[in-house]
Amino acid sequence: MNINYNLEMEKEIEKIKSEGRTPTLLLHSCCGxxxxxxIERLSDVFKIIVFYYNPNIYPxxxxxxxxxxxxxxxxxxxxxxxxEFLDCDYNPEEFENIAKGYEHCREGEERCYRCYNxxxxxxxxVAKEHNYDYFTTTLSVSPxxxxxxxNEIGFKLEEKYGIKFLASDFKKKDGYKRSIExxxxxxxxxxxxxxxxxxxxxxxxxDKKEVLNESK
Numbered sequence: 001m002n003i004n005y006n007l008e009m010e011k012e013i014e015k016i017k018s019e020g021r022t023p024t025l026l027l028h029s030c031c032g033x034x035x036x037x038x039i040e041r042l043s044d045v046f047k048i049i050v051f052y053y054n055p056n057i058y059p060x061x062x063x064x065x066x067x068x069x070x071x072x073x074x075x076x077x078x079x080x081x082x083x084e085f086l087d088c089d090y091n092p093e094e095f096e097n098i099a100k101g102y103e104h105c106r107e108g109e110e111r112c113y114r115c116y117n118x119x120x121x122x123x124x125x126v127a128k129e130h131n132y133d134y135f136t137t138t139l140s141v142s143p144x145x146x147x148x149x150x151n152e153i154g155f156k157l158e159e160k161y162g163i164k165f166l167a168s169d170f171k172k173k174d175g176y177k178r179s180i181e182x183x184x185x186x187x188x189x190x191x192x193x194x195x196x197x198x199x200x201x202x203x204x205x206x207d208k209k210e211v212l213n214e215s216k
Contacts, residue, residue: 050070052086076186116153120139127163137150
């Protein structure tokens with residue numbers, strides 16, 4: 001059965017508004033540009049704490065570059081309810097461990113599922129530890145990410161850790177387009193590959209093919 005995860009989120013938001021409360025939300029962010037439209041959409045409803053947990057990002061310089069972009073956007077964006085930032089250590093070994101045996105998967109295959117799960121599970125754990133009300137992720141902003149997988153993982157983690165998962169499909173209602181507009185407005189660096197060494201290799205391979213095609 002196909003589920004409209006964006007509609008499910010809207011229903012939850014309406015419920016929150018009707019109750020007149022401002023719950024806390026631990027928002028896993030994969031990068032600044034993807035977080036833009038999510039923060040814009042949710043920061044009037046939730047007290048957002050951005051959680052930058054991305055051990056998949058390669059190389060190390062790219063990881064810290066993306067983190068600085070995230071911090072820059074949070075600082076500049078005039079959120080009605082102030083957005084906070086929760087940092088963590090950069091441990092690429094955590095991604096390497098779950099990617100073993102899946103190195104030859106293409107983008108969007110099983111390795112990506114395992115990567116979603118890795119980052120979302122850490123988010124759920126931290127949300128539970130800090131007694132936040134909800135957790136979710138910006139991952140579904142990208143048209144290249146499988147929102148069905150993301151939400152299935154989220155609901156499994158909700159049951160496992162006893163922390164409410166906010167269903168979402170942030171690419172809906174032109175979310176991805178809006179993320180590009182906001183990135184331009186705030187002069188944010190937008191990367192050309194998802195993050196891991198394997199997605200970087202795919203991007204370089206694609207670039208090479210495009211150059212060869214142009215030269216024909």
